[in-house]
Amino acid sequence: MALSNSQYDAIMRAYGQQQFKNRHEQEERIAEVYGRIPVMKELDDSISTKAVASARRLLEGDQEALKEMRSEIADLREQKSVLLKSAGFPADYMEMKYRCSNCKDTGYAEGRKCHCFRQSEMKYLYAQSNIEGIVAVENFSTFSYKYFDDTRVLPVLNRTVKQYMGQVVEICRNFVERFSKDHGNLLFTGPTGVGKTFLTNCIAKELMDQYYSVIYLSANDLFEVFSKNRFDYQNEEDMRGMYQYILDCDLLIIDDLGTELNNSFTSSELFYCINERLNSSKSTIISTNHPMNELRDRYTERVTSRLISRYTVIPLYGDDIRIRKKAK
Structure with missing residues (x-):
């Protein structure tokens, strides 16, 4: 971007x-x-x-x-x-x-942006990402397994939640390591408080530190930008710029998809955003509380077919970590 x-x-x-x-x-x-x-x-x-x-x-x-x-x-x-x-x-x-x-x-050095320019650039991109402060405390170095249950094996996993999360973290690290080659996409599903947002922040921090541009938006904020870009003529230039950032950034994070007011406009805009980013080999991470069958009901078949075929779907399980923290 x-x-x-x-x-x-x-x-x-x-x-x-x-x-x-x-x-x-x-x-x-x-x-x-x-x-x-x-x-x-x-x-x-x-x-x-x-x-x-x-x-x-x-x-x-x-x-x-x-x-x-x-x-x-x-x-x-x-x-x-x-x-x-x-x-x-x-x-x-x-x-x-x-x-x-x-x-x-x-x-500029040898006709290319110098590393010091990249550092200055990242100050702006960090601010644009909306998560500069969050990733300082939510990242791989602060990720802890102690709040994930390791006492019972879940039949759907054939392992404990803690063991499964070790596998998920490895997937996330590989996503970062192969980011420039694979241009991958992730879809985290699962109930509230199981670590979806924390994992996206871990990935965001690693990529932002490597000078990739990252934009984080809740689903509500994302569709507000889409709406203003379409209908707010007073701030047309600003909204067009933000809209283009969403389409062009190296990594777009859409948090809590499904919490927004759903209608034909949001479905069509979501499809356009996902499809445009896939066509330009730009990576996207989506987190949602809804399983795939509910996403299919909320949006169109075109949206869910893109998610199923082009995204690595990572379901998360377990209890609300925030409740477990308070209980300890």
């Missing part, structure tokens, strides 16, 4: 401000050196003069000018280095200092 124009401009303005700061600090260091070593300015002036003279000679066809200039300037720079060292300055004290040496604070 691309940044909006205003977000991109804000990042580039920050780079411009950093470049200005770099130049100002360099000028201060140079002035300090000139104050303590007056001859240093003469050496710098000589370097500039020789560079200009060499350029003029090259334009006139003198092919030896470049070789001579390099030799003379190298000698002058060696003199500068000796003077700086004798005065207690580092050899590179007068050089430009960069916050990021890879892109030299331009945001």
Whole structure:
């Protein structure tokens, strides 16, 4: 998912401000050196003069000018280095200092976004995702099995809920590991409080830390965006941008599908969203309290056929974890 124009401009303005700061600090260091070593300015002036003279000679066809200039300037720079060292300055004290040496604070290295640009970009994408604060506490490192029952084997699983959750967590980790190759989709089903949202947050945190764009929306919020995009003409531009983010983000999380007011509009918009993301190889995770047969009744056959054929369906079982936590 691309940044909006205003977000991109804000990042580039920050780079411009950093470049200005770099130049100002360099000028201060140079002035300090000139104050303590007056001859240093003469050496710098000589370097500039020789560079200009060499350029003029090259334009006139003198092919030896470049070789001579390099030799003379190298000698002058060696003199500068000796003077700086004798005065207690580092050899590179007068050089430009960069916050990021890879892109030299331009945001781009070798024609591509630098890692530092990606870090700045993620600040905006994290905020857009709606789950920045949540994933800080709900992630794989904080996931605990202690609230899942390990005392009785469920016939449908032929194992305990705790054992089954170990398998589910492994599926989620594999989803993250193969994300760039598989462009997979997950559908978590099960009653309230069995860990559906926590698992989606675990996945979201891992992918956001790898600079993928993630948008989290409850089903109610998702369909509100769809409705405003279709009918709210006063905020048409903003809604169109958000609508496009939903279609284009690397991972869309739809939480609590089935809690929204269901009608023909929500069914058609859900199908369009799911289908467009499948066609563009964008991943989606859906969590719902409804089993597949109820989803089929709520929505259309077209929606459920996409879910069954293109999503990994992961039913979750057990008691409400929040109640078990209070009981302990």
